[in-house]
Amino acid sequence: MKLSRLSAPVLLLFPAFLVLAAVVVVPLALSFYSSFTPFRLTKPESLYVFIGLRNYITVLSSWDFWVAFGRTVLFLTIALNAEMLLGLGLALLVSKAVRGQRLLRTLMMFPMMFSPVLVGFQFKFLFNDNIGLINNGLQSLGLTDQAIPWLIDGNLALFSITVAEVWSSTSVFAILILAGLLAMPRDPIEAAHVDGCTPLQTFRFVTWPYLMPFAFIAMTIRSLDVARAYDIVKIMTDGGPAKRTELLWTLVGRTAYSDARMGMANAMAYFAIVLSILFTVYFFRKLAAARQQIGAEW
Amino acid sequence: MAPVSLKKLVKRYGALEVVHGIDLEVKDREFIALVGPSGCGKSTTLRMIAGLEDVSGGTIEIGDNVVNDLPPRARNISMVFQSYALYPHMTVGENMGFSLKIAGRPVEEIKEKVADAAAILDLSHLLERRPSQLSGGQRQRVAMGRAIVRRPDVFLFDEPLSNLDAKLRTQVRTEIKKLHARMQATMIYVTHDQVEAMTLSDRIVIMRDGHIEQIGTPEEVFNRPLTKFVAGFIGSPPMNMDDVTVDDGKLVFATGATLPIPPKFRQSLTTGQKVTFGLRPDDFFPTGHGLNSGDAEAVAQLELPVSITEPLGNETLVFVGFNGRDWVSRMLNPRPLPSGQNIKMSFDLSQAHLFDLTTGNSLVA
Known part of the structure; x- marks a missing residue:
């Protein structure tokens, strides 16, 4: 009798809300709350101690955290720009292919089909200083007679991780930009040729403005992906050597599970989310501007 | 420049x-x-x-x-x-x-x-x-x-x-x-x-x-x-065209309808020759409603049934049944014409075109 007083829409939506609450809202609220406690996995009762913003203050005054934060931003910037440029080049090349374009497009997507963990293992092997293919190749070519410590040297390690990241995700850019290239009308390009543009000028003044929205969509998606990079780093270096490749989320993971300081880790995570939101907002702004510029009707 | x-x-x-x-x-x-x-x-x-x-x-x-x-x-x-x-x-x-x-x-x-x-x-x-x-x-x-x-x-x-x-x-x-x-x-x-x-x-x-x-x-x-292609492509509505056989001073259409040989072609055609006959809608009109050619000898007249009409205000396109299909004619100073009625149509043969059946080239008079 009581149920019938609820209107049909509410009744029908109720199960969905229930599931959402169980898997999203409650964990979110709980983790947010725990970031205000000294919660340690080894001391469950610590969940009920409220310490206000002390975790946040500790995090924000921690040198290690800021180094990881800065390194993540650096990693993000280098990886995104490299992927963007390589993806653009790849898309332009594939779009010029007269024959076998479908095959090329499929091949191009192969790296996306690998789990990041596998990519990590694969590059860990490639970059191995003893048995890795890269050192082997360099030595066989006579370019060096030393074993370059790709994953052991602090600077080279981050570089190696970037290479793995770029390898696995350039195709995201390539495919989105290729979609833009295929969707764009041919006529303005021909008009530009007639108007006196060299191929380079045509790209700069006509093609690129068309592709920008697609590039920004890819940027938005990838910035979120890269900002939460964890798996590749975890497999390849686990943040080492001596924390020289520690990124935000590997630090969060270590704090949460190795150190069991869940409350502190949650505080870091919530702060890290701010970074992601900022990037998203920035790229969406750019995207909206670029779309308006080409008068896109989508 | x-x-x-x-x-x-x-x-x-x-x-x-x-x-x-x-x-x-x-x-x-x-x-x-x-x-x-x-x-x-x-x-x-x-x-x-x-x-x-x-x-x-x-x-x-x-x-x-x-x-x-x-x-x-x-x-x-x-x-x-x-x-x-x-x-x-x-x-x-x-x-x-x-x-x-x-x-x-x-x-x-x-x-x-x-x-x-x-x-x-x-x-x-x-x-x-x-x-x-x-x-x-x-x-x-x-x-x-x-x-x-x-x-x-x-x-x-x-x-x-x-x-x-x-x-x-x-x-x-x-x-x-x-x-x-x-x-x-x-x-x-x-x-x-x-x-x-x-x-x-x-x-x-x-x-x-x-x-x-x-x-x-x-x-x-x-x-x-x-x-023939140019004749059919240029002009709106397009030129009326049908194949004819030359027979003793007449052009004989497939259904047996006949028209006299246009005066300018009289010397050049021989009996038995097959050609394509073409006449623009402007030169094919209900008698009294066309452009005056001033050459009465070259105008042939036939009673033909009106199929449909398309009034355009200053003129009406009249489709009349001839040789088993509709020929279009341009009627100046139009008056209403009920479908099915037989009306007297003028063929201004001085403006007729003839084309070689195989090559499609115009026969120059």
């Missing part, structure tokens, strides 16, 4: 040849229309002149230079596209001034030239807008503005009116004609619409399957079509 000359121009896509060695001399400051059904090679020819398609054989000369291997930017041409092809991220003014900007001209000069062109095309109040904020007719005017700002040697138009509605089409057509008078430039205009070709051009080039069927002034191609 330059003549354009095509010599034995060929276009092949792999093994498929779509333009078969055409020759065309476009005079300086001439307005030439390339017209023909889709797939006849007219757009391909224009795109070869523009440099957007490679030339497979023969030469293209603009002025005194063979331009076969020059990129479009080195040919000093402008092109107006069917889809306008404006740069959507630039304002109207930037669109029009783009070619000058690329050429590295000073900002002041660009401004001045864009303002001039905008004034000619009545676009001055739209210079800050973007193409997406314009109507179709305005966009096409911007495309024309972009073309004239450069003062090119040759203007190329690729079906510029096809995306416009009927009313705008007439309007922009007039503007193109004015533009030609004003710019005194060579213009080559591709269209599938024979009315555009007739109204705009000094000479018309009628193309079919990669060949040129006829080159001539609008009057020539209308009054003296060299082939």
Whole structure:
């Protein structure tokens, strides 16, 4: 009798809300709350101690955290720009292919089909200083007679991780930009040729403005992906050597599970989310501007 | 300002040849229309002149230079596209001034030239807008503005009116004609619409399957079509045509209907010869409602049933049953005609056309 007083829409939506609450809202609220406690996995009762913003203050005054934060931003910037440029080049090349374009497009997507963990293992092997293919190749070519410590040297390690990241995700850019290239009308390009543009000028003044929205969509998606990079780093270096490749989320993971300081880790995570939101907002702004510029009707 | 000359121009896509060695001399400051059904090679020819398609054989000369291997930017041409092809991220003014900007001209000069062109095309109040904020007719005017700002040697138009509605089409057509008078430039205009070709051009080039069927002034191609194809393509409604056999001073149609041999052909036809007979709707009319030919001897009359009528106000198109199908006639000073009624129809045979049955070539009287 009581149920019938609820209107049909509410009744029908109720199960969905229930599931959402169980898997999203409650964990979110709980983790947010725990970031205000000294919660340690080894001391469950610590969940009920409220310490206000002390975790946040500790995090924000921690040198290690800021180094990881800065390194993540650096990693993000280098990886995104490299992927963007390589993806653009790849898309332009594939779009010029007269024959076998479908095959090329499929091949191009192969790296996306690998789990990041596998990519990590694969590059860990490639970059191995003893048995890795890269050192082997360099030595066989006579370019060096030393074993370059790709994953052991602090600077080279981050570089190696970037290479793995770029390898696995350039195709995201390539495919989105290729979609833009295929969707764009041919006529303005021909008009530009007639108007006196060299191929380079045509790209700069006509093609690129068309592709920008697609590039920004890819940027938005990838910035979120890269900002939460964890798996590749975890497999390849686990943040080492001596924390020289520690990124935000590997630090969060270590704090949460190795150190069991869940409350502190949650505080870091919530702060890290701010970074992601900022990037998203920035790229969406750019995207909206670029779309308006080409008068896109989508 | 330059003549354009095509010599034995060929276009092949792999093994498929779509333009078969055409020759065309476009005079300086001439307005030439390339017209023909889709797939006849007219757009391909224009795109070869523009440099957007490679030339497979023969030469293209603009002025005194063979331009076969020059990129479009080195040919000093402008092109107006069917889809306008404006740069959507630039304002109207930037669109029009783009070619000058690329050429590295000073900002002041660009401004001045864009303002001039905008004034000619009545676009001055739209210079800050973007193409997406314009109507179709305005966009096409911007495309024309972009073309004239450069003062090119040759203007190329690729079906510029096809995306416009009927009313705008007439309007922009007039503007193109004015533009030609004003710019005194060579213009080559591709269209599938024979009315555009007739109204705009000094000479018309009628193309079919990669060949040129006829080159001539609008009057020539209308009054003296060299082939059956041209006769059927030029003129609206199209010419009435049927095959006939010559028999003892008469033309005998398949259903047995007969007409006298047109006077001008009397000497040249022999009994048993098969030809195609053609008569324009203007020369086939309800008696008393046509153009007066002044040559009563050449007018044949038959009683024929009215099938349907299409009143246009100042005239009515009357479809009458003849030789087993509907022949269209143009009735001036129209009066209502009920369907099914038999009326007296005049065939002005002095204007009749005869074509060879196999070659399709016009038989010259």
